[in-house]
Amino acid sequence: MVATYIRLSVLAAGQMELRWADYTQIIVNVIFFLVTCHGAFGKSWGVPRFLRAFLLFALAVLLLYVNLESVHLAIQFPVLGFGCDSNAFCELFWANVFASIINGFFVIFDVILTLIVGPLESTQASVAPVKVV
Numbered sequence: 001m002v003a004t005y006i007r008l009s010v011l012a013a014g015q016m017e018l019r020w021a022d023y024t025q026i027i028v029n030v031i032f033f034l035v036t037c038h039g040a041f042g043k044s045w046g047v048p049r050f051l052r053a054f055l056l057f058a059l060a061v062l063l064l065y066v067n068l069e070s071v072h073l074a075i076q077f078p079v080l081g082f083g084c085d086s087n088a089f090c091e092l093f094w095a096n097v098f099a100s101i102i103n104g105f106f107v108i109f110d111v112i113l114t115l116i117v118g119p120l121e122s123t124q125a126s127v128a129p130v131k132v133v
Contacts, residue, residue: 021066025100028063032056032107049118053111060107067101 074082084090
């Protein structure tokens with residue numbers, strides 16, 4: 001997410017433009033983060049686990065498609081390639097792409113676990129109260 005803010009600040013400076021793939025990365029990664037936090041610390045969703053799993057799986061496939069397409073184009077056209085020549089914006093772009101690919105695979109793993117075991121939900125017994133001194 002830090003990479004996203006850096007890219008947005010660069011956009012504000014007028015040095016680069018965001019594509020639809022960049023917007024997809026930003027929105028989907030924020031959704032994944034919020035869903036994971038809510039599953040770990042919140043109460044039950046009130047949504048059937050199959051619907052939740054399907055929606056997360058669809059977003060993960062979209063995220064993987066967008067990022068794997070970027071990798072495929074870089075391999076297919078050597079001019080675009082992975083060589084950044086110490087260009088911070090290029091390195092940031094590829095770090096964001098590969099981090100999103102890893103995130104997409106983790107979400108698919110989470111969906112598979114949700115379908116096999118059940119959704120990730122917090123229990124009151126596992127949450128220890130915080131004592132203020």
